[in-house]
Amino acid sequence: MKLLGDSSSSxxxxxxxxxxxxxxxxxxxxxxxxxxxxxxxxxQTRHLLKLTQDLLKDPVFGTEIxxxxxxxxxxxxxxxxxxxxxxxxxxxxxxxxxxKSFEHHFEWLNRITRKQQHSSVPKLTDMISHIKSxxxxxxxxxxxxEAPRIPVPSPSLPPNLAFHWExxxxxxxxxxxxxxxxxxxxxxxLTLKSKLPA
Numbered sequence: 206m207k208l209l210g211d212s213s214s215s216x217x218x219x220x221x222x223x224x225x226x227x228x229x230x231x232x233x234x235x236x237x238x239x240x241x242x243x244x245x246x247x248x249q250t251r252h253l254l255k256l257t258q259d260l261l262k263d264p265v266f267g268t269e270i271x272x273x274x275x276x277x278x279x280x281x282x283x284x285x286x287x288x289x290x291x292x293x294x295x296x297x298x299x300x301x302x303x304x305k306s307f308e309h310h311f312e313w314l315n316r317i318t319r320k321q322q323h324s325s326v327p328k329l330t331d332m333i334s335h336i337k338s339x340x341x342x343x344x345x346x347x348x349x350x351e352a353p354r355i356p357v358p359s360p361s362l363p364p365n366l367a368f369h370w371e372x373x374x375x376x377x378x379x380x381x382x383x384x385x386x387x388x389x390x391x392x393x394x395l396t397l398k399s400k401l402p403a
Contacts, residue, residue, distance in 0.1 A: 239346075239349070239401055240398055240401055242342070242345070242346060243346070243394055243395075243397060243398035243401070244398070245342060246339070246342055246343065246346070246394045247391050247394040247395055247398070249335065249338065249339045249342060250339060250387050250390045250391040250394060251387070251391050252335060253332065253335050253336065253339065253383075253387050254384060254387035254388055254391065256328065256331065256332050256335065257332070257380050257383050257384045257387060258384060259328070260328055260329075260332075260376075260380055261377070261380050261381065261384065265373050266373070266376070266377045266380070270374055270377055270378050270381075273378060274363040274371075274374065274375050274378060275310065275360075275361070275362070275363070275375075275378060275379060275382070276361040277306065277310075277358065277360040277361040277362075278306065278307075278310065278379070278382050279302075279303035279306050279307070279382075279386060281382065281385045281386050281389055285392075288392060288393065288396045289396075291393065291396055291397065291400075293350060293352075293397060293400060294350055294351070294352040294353070295352075296393060296397060297343065297346060297347050297350060297352040297397075298347065298352045298353055298354060298355045299355065300343060300390055300393065301340065301343050301344070301347060301352075301354060301355070302354075302355040302356075302357050303386060303390075304336060304339060304340050304343065304390075305340065305357040306357055306360060307336065307379075307382075307383055307386065308333065308336050308337065308340065309357075309359075309360045310360055310362070310379055311329065311332060311333050311336065311379065311383075312333060313360070313362050314329065314375065314376060314379055315329045315330060315333060317372055317375070318372060318376070321369060321372055363375060
């Protein structure tokens with residue numbers, strides 16, 4: 206009887222261990238899930254970069270910008286040496302603030318181009334939708350990391366643009382700055398992922 210009891214206990218223990226292994230496989234570890242989320246952030250940013258590049262291929266943007274109209278656009282740091290010194294939480298907070306600022310600027314531009322029935326409106330609407338999606342994904346990571354939200358000041362926007370050429374120049378400047386931001390942000394997300402525990 207004792208031998209039978211020992212065998213039953215061993216069998217029960219083996220079954221429990223097998224169940225635990227199955228559960229562990231079904232629910233990936235937290236670090237692995239966070240790494241997957243950062244892959245998604247990188248892919249979303251690269252998609253926005255491609256949308257921006259496609260818009261800038263329009264022949265109407267083939268001239269130099271005569272002067273800068275936006276005073277409140279985020280300043281983009283693009284030095285590779287800066288990547289190694291990034292801190293996790295402050296960087297997430299800054300990317301969020303920068304994205305919100307670009308969102309405000311693009312929504313303003315979208316309203317202006319709609320009034321003038323500019324051909325770029327469908328793609329601008331699509332871009333704003335993708336920016337909002339990226340902001341939502343980034344918010345989830347900030348909540349998980351307990352990263353604070355930086356207040357986003359109201360953008361300093363140009364006065365009403367009366368002429369088509371002013372709209373073109375404003376669009377070109379905003380798109381060029383956003384292209385720099387997306388290129389930089391995709392590198393930042395990859396760098397932050399590399400700092401996560403394995």
